[in-house]
Amino acid sequence: MTKGTEGRDSMDAGLLAAETGADLGAARMQMALSLGWHIIVACLGVGMPAITLIAEWRGHRTGDVNYRLLARRWARAMGVLFAVGAVSGTILSFEMGLLWPGLMGTYGQVIGLPFSLEGIAFFIEAIFLGIYLYAWDRLPPVQHMLAGIPIVLAGVASAFFVVTANAWMQQPTGFDTEGGRVVAVDPWAAMFNPATPPQTVHMILAAFMVAGFLMASVYAVAMLRGRRDRYHRLGFLVPFTVAAVITPVQIGVGDWAAHFVAGNQPVKLAAIEGVFETERNVPLHLGGIAVDGEMRYAVEVPSGLSLLAHWDPNAEITGLNETPPRDRPPVNVVHWAFQIMVGMGFALLGLAAWAALGWWRRREIPRSRWFLRAAALSGVAAVLALEAGWVVTEVGRQPWIVYGVMRTEDAVNPAPGLVWGFVLVSVVYVILTIATVYVLRRLARDKPVPVAPQESDVTEYKVI
Amino acid sequence: MTAAEIMLTVLWLGLTAYVLFGGADFGAGVWDLLAGGAERGRPQRGLIEHSIGPVWEANHVWLIFVIVLMWTGFPEVFAAVASTLYIPLTLAALGIIARGAAFAFRKVSEELWQRRLFGATFAFSSVATPFFLGTTAGAIASGRVPPGIAKGELIGSWLNPTALVTGALAVGTAAYLAAVYLTRDAERAGEADLAEAFRRRALWTGATVGALSAIGLLVLNADAPRLFDGLVTGRGFPLLLLSIVAGIASLVLLWRRAYLAVRITAALAVAGLLWGWGAGQYPWLLPGVRVQDAAATDAVLTASLGALAVGAVLLLPSLWWLYATFQRERTAQK
DSSP, X not given: OOOOOOOOOHHHHHHHSOSSHHHHHHHHHHHHHHHHXXXXXXXXXXXXXXXXXXXXXXXXXHOOHHHHHHHHHHHHHHHHHHHHHHHHHHHHHHHHHHHOHHHHHHHTTTTHHHHHHHHHHHHHHHHHHHHHHHOTTTSOHHHHHHHHHHHHHHHHHHHHHHHHHHHHHHSOOSEEEETTEEEEEOHHHHHTOTTHHHHHHHHHHHHHHHHHHHHHHHHHHHHHTTOOSHHHHHHHHHHHHHHHHHHHXXXXXXXXXXXXXXXXXXXXXXXXXXXOSOEESOOEEXXXXXXXXXXXXXXXETTHHHHHHHSOTTOEEOOGGGSOGGGOOOHXXXXXXXXXXXXXXXXXXXXXXXXXXXXXXXXXXXXXXHHHHHHHHHHHHHHHHHHHHHHHHHHTTTTEEETXXXXXXXXXXXXXXXXXXXXXXXXXXXXHHHHHHHHHXXXXXXXXXXXXXXXXXXXXXXXX | OOHHHHHHHHHHXXXXXXXXXXXHHHHHHHHHHTSOSTTTTHHHHHHHHHHHTTTHHHHHHHHHHHHHHHHHHOXXXXXXXXXXXXXXXXXXXXXXXXXXXXXXXXXXXXXXXXXXXXHHHHHHHHHHHHHHHXXXXXXXXXXXXXXXXXXXXXXXXXXXXXXXXXXXXXXXXXXXXXXXXXXHHHHHTTOHHHHHHHHHHHHHHHHXXXXXXXXXXXXXXXXXHHHHHXXXXXXXXXXXXXXXXXXXXXXXHHHTTOHHHHHHHHHHHHHHHXXXXXXXXXXXXXXXXXXXXXXXXXXXXXXXXXXXXXXXXXXXXXHHHHHHHHHSOOOSOO
C-alpha cells in the first residue's frame, strides 16, 4: 500500500486549527511534559525488573543476604514507580484524544493494532507485578522469580509496541486515503513501518541504560558518603554493569538510527546538523547556533557529516533550502538536543570504559573518587540523553504530526481553553514529581524496611 | 455479527470489567474517605489497602483497553467524545494520577501526617474520578456529543441532569460494589466487626443506588427520551429487568449474610444497567452515527480482534492466578 496522499485542503485546515496559537503551543507543551515525564518512569519500568531479578537470582544462588535485601528494596521502589508509571501512561492515552482528536479521528485505526497489543502486554505486566510484589511470602523462591520473568518480557514488548506507533508517525505506511478519510488499512504494514526497527531497538536499549545508570548513581552517592560495604558495592555493580555493557551497543544502534534518518527524513537530518544549503563534503557541526540561515560559532569537522551519514566524504546532503520555511522544524532546538544526546552517550561510554579498565586490572570498581563522582551523575546523564533524543525525534518531525501527511496544527483540538488545561496539568505534575522523589528518597534510606503485613519474612534479612 | 459489532461487544465487555473491578477499587477509596479519624479508621483502611493493593493496577488496565479499542474500532467517535468532553476527561485523568500515585505513596509511608496527606488525596480522587467519568457516560447517553471534532458544548454537554445523575450513579455503584466485595474480604480475614460494618454500608448504598437509578430513569424520560424508550420498551428492557431483580436479590442476600453469592448478584445488577444502556442506545453511537458508519476498516478490526483473542489466552489464566493467589488463605507462610 502506498503512502497516504497529503491530507486536507487549506480551508479544512483553517476550520480545524486550534482556537488560538497559544492553545496549540499549550497542547504541544502538555504532551511534551506528560510524555517526557512518563518516559523516565517507563524506562525504569522496563529496565528495573530485569536488574531486580538478577539480584534476586544471585541471592538465591549464593545465599548472599545483600543480594536479597537489594532485590527486596528495589522491588519496593518498583511498586511505587510502576504505580506512577501506570497512571502517567493512562493520561497519555487520554491526551491522544483530548489534545489530538484530528490525528486519532483519522488515523486512530491505523495505529490501533500496536496499542491493542501494548494493552495486552501492559496487562500482563500489571498482573505479574502484583504477584511479584505482593506474593513474596506466598510463593516458593523459584516460583517467585519465575513470576518476575513475564514482567521483563511484557515490559520490553510494551516499549516495542508503543514505539512502533511513534515510528509510524515518522514513516507513515500501510494505509490509503480518499478525500481525507482512511479507506484501506494494512495494520501490520503500519506497525512494521521502515522506522520501526531502528527506533524500537534504540528505545529499548535506552530504557535499560536509564534504569541501570539511575539505580547505580544512587549507590555511587552512598559510596561517596563512605558507605562502601558489600551491600552498597553490589547495589552499584549490578545495575552499573547492565548499563555499561549496553552503552557501546547503543552507540552502534544510534549510528544505525542516524543513518536511517539521513536516508528517510532528510529535513530532520538537515535540522540536526544545521545544513541550510544542499552540498557535498558537508562538515559536521559541533556546538554552534543557527542565525539567519547559517550555523555560527560551530566547530567544523571537514566533510564529517557526509562521511558519517553516507560513509562517503563526497556524499551530498540535502539542505533545508529544499524545503519551504513553513515545513521546517526549529533548527536550534533539534541541533542542540542532538548534541546533548550524543555528548551524553559518549560520556557514558567513557565511564563504562573506565569501569572496565578498573575491573580488568584489579577486579574492582575504580578507586578514584572521581569515578564515583562521575558515576553519581551517570543517571542524570542518561535521562538527559533520553529526553534530548526524544526532542530530536519529535521536534525534528515538526511541523508534521504524521510526517508528510498531517500537520500538527490540523490535529489539535480546536476547543478553547487548552491553555488552562496545560496550567492545571503542569501543577499536578510538579506535585507528582515532588511527591515521587520524596517517597523514593525515603525508600532508599538505610533504615529498617517497614514491614507490611504481607512481608513477614523480611525479618529474616539483616537490616543495614 | 459483523466485525464492528464484535468489536463493540468486546469494548463493552472491557468497560464492564472496568466498572466491576476498577470501579470497586474507586469505591474502596470512597470508604477510605468515610472511614473516620486515623485511629478509628485504621482497621478499615488496613483492609482496603490489603484488598486492592495487589489488584488495582491490573484492574485499571481495563480502562486503557476501552480507550484503545475505541480509537482503534471507532476512531471518529473517539475523536468526537474526547474533543467535546475534554474538560471532564482531563479532570478524570488528573484524578486517576492522584488516586494511583497517592495510594502507592501511602503504602510505603510511615509517618501519620504523610499517611493522612496521601490517604486524603487517594480518597478524594476516588470520588472525583468516577464522578467525571460518569458524567461523560451521561453526555454520550443523552446524545450531547455530536460527531465531528469539538462540535458539542464544552460545558453543557456534561453539566446537565442526565450527566449529573450518571456521575452520581458512577460514584454510588463504585461504593456499593466495594462494600459488597469488602464484606467478604473482611469475613475471610476473620474480622467479624468489619464485615458487619461493610454489610450495613452495602445495604444502604445498595438501596441508595437503586433509588438513584429510578430517579435516573425519570430524568432520562425528560432529558433523553430516545434512550428512555430503548430502555423501557425496547431491547434494553430485559437487561433493565435483570438489573432490578439482581439488585433486589443482592439486598436479600446481604440481609442473610450470604457474602459470596451477593458478589455475583451485585455485579449482575451493575452489569445489567450498563448493558441495558448499551442495548437501549444501539445501534446509535452518536447522534446520526451508527456502528457501521463509524467502524474502522475490516482489516483493522480483524487484526485487533485476533490480537485480543491471542492475548486473552495469555491473560485469562494470568488473571486467574493473580486473584487466586490473593483470595486464598495464606498457605506458603512460614
